[in-house]
Amino acid sequence: MQAACLVAWELYCRRGDRILFGPLDLWLEPGEALHLTGPNGIGKTSLIRMLAGLLQPFVAYDMGSSAMGSITWQGSFALQDERPALDPHLPLGQALAFWQGIDGGTAPLDRRIERLGLAHLTDVPVRYLSTGQKKRAALARVIGQGADHWLLDEPLNGLDKDGVALVEALIAERRAAGGTVIVASHQPVALPGGQTIDLRDHRA
Numbered sequence: 312m313q314a315a316c317l318v319a320w321e322l323y324c325r326r327g328d329r330i331l332f333g334p335l336d337l338w339l340e341p342g343e344a345l346h347l348t349g350p351n352g353i354g355k356t357s358l359i360r361m362l363a364g365l366l367q368p369f370v371a372y373d374m375g376s377s378a379m380g381s382i383t384w385q386g387s388f389a390l391q392d393e394r395p396a397l398d399p400h401l402p403l404g405q406a407l408a409f410w411q412g413i414d415g416g417t418a419p420l421d422r423r424i425e426r427l428g429l430a431h432l433t434d435v436p437v438r439y440l441s442t443g444q445k446k447r448a449a450l451a452r453v454i455g456q457g458a459d460h461w462l463l464d465e466p467l468n469g470l471d472k473d474g475v476a477l478v479e480a481l482i483a484e485r486r487a488a489g490g491t492v493i494v495a496s497h498q499p500v501a502l503p504g505g506q507t508i509d510l511r512d513h514r515a
């Protein structure tokens with residue numbers, strides 16, 4: 312057995328006064344992928360946020376073990392969700408360059424922009440980009456972070472056929488490099504040999 316990139320035990324998700332799902336265990340090894348599915352409101356985004364450390368797993372101390380609600384990553388991860396974190400007032404090229412300065416990844420910015428099909432949009436303010444173009448821009452940022460693992464929340468929303476194929480190719484490349492990728496998506500996404508978790512099967 313290989314060393315795991317992500318191990319999570321007995322995750323429960325509470326939103327307001329409702330427990331959405333749990334217990335849920337995750338175990339991902341290098342190169343693995345996980346597709347999170349389930350209907351609106353089941354808790355896919357909540358789980359992604361939990362894995363990113365932005366939402367605390369619910370722990371009921373009187374019914375759990377010491378491992379309950381633990382999430383352990385080996386390596387770094389990048390998160391893409393519905394907020395691209397690109398300054399809406401800046402031209403796209405400048406907005407991405409801002410993050411390049413902070414993220415310091417090794418993937419050259421102009422090559423990422425080209426790969427994501429954004430080269431003709433670098434002078435356009437981020438707020439004018441279409442839904443699919445914003446998704447592509449967010450992915451350009453994710454790649455630039457140079458993280459080992461990716462957490463992608465609905466990365467295919469608004470993408471055309473070529474965009475979907477591009478995202479699937481980028482995921483395959485990350486996996487081939489030994490990273491793991493977790494995708495929350497209503498839509499089918501090609502993750503050859505990947506795991507699938509339908510959160511309906513883990514409803515509390």
Ligand SMILES: Nc1ncnc2c1ncn2[C@@H]1O[C@H](COP(=O)(O)OP(=O)(O)OP(=O)(O)O)[C@@H](O)[C@H]1O
Nearest residue numbers: 326327331349350351352353354355356357358497
């Ligand atoms: N801060 C909050 N307080 C209370 N309830 C919340 C909060 N945030 C989300 N919820 C509720 O938690 C549930 C799960 O939301 P979540 O966004 O995780 O679902 P989802 O499976 O990603 O949905 P979708 O497919 O529509 O994106 C929803 O019923 C939502 O209303």
